[in-house]
Amino acid sequence: MRQYRDSFETILERLHLSIRKNGLKNSKQREYILKVLYENGGHLSPEEIFTIARKNHKGASLSSIYRILAFLEKEGFVLSIEVDSSGRKYEIAGGLHHDHIICTECGEIIEFYNEALEQLQNEIVKSYEAVLVSHDMRLFVSCKQCLQKRTS
Known part of the structure; x- marks a missing residue:
């Protein structure tokens, strides 16, 4: 859960x-x-x-x-x-921070968190002399199951 x-x-x-x-x-x-x-x-x-x-x-x-x-x-x-x-x-709202991977074929949504990616985002923002207020990362993919359906 x-x-x-x-x-x-x-x-x-x-x-x-x-x-x-x-x-x-x-x-x-x-x-x-x-x-x-x-x-x-x-x-x-x-x-x-x-x-x-x-x-x-x-x-x-x-x-x-x-x-x-x-x-x-x-x-x-x-x-x-x-x-x-x-x-x-x-x-x-109010869950632990996470980003999303979304399959464009079946609509499955996978939550993920990657500390290295979070750090990179902060470094990018800092290089622009800005302050990160919020972000919403969504990666759109064809998931493993949908790719397997294509090849079967």
Whole structure:
């Protein structure tokens, strides 16, 4: 299972504060969507979240999931990653830093962290006399399984 800096309970506490700050009512759907992403390690599309949500919340709608994800992203609870023209995938914000390898054929997303690569990025930024604020590295590949399918 993916490692997070915060427990799910801590994330929920922050969510409740954010909801009050924005003058909104508590919503079990917001909590449930966060739970789905937290427990599944993220990288889920709104449609995949909807499929999971429908099993436990018959009243869930795809449009409400899109609205909730937009709110959660604006408030810093989730991050989205554009994997291809089919749309975004979402994950919990606040996990340990990682980058992504994305298969352009099957859509598999692999998280990775490479200290040497992180150092190189810092050196490049320093050579431009700048300060790194953030980065998002996505490497688009044909994964091993897709390459094997081509040759079989």
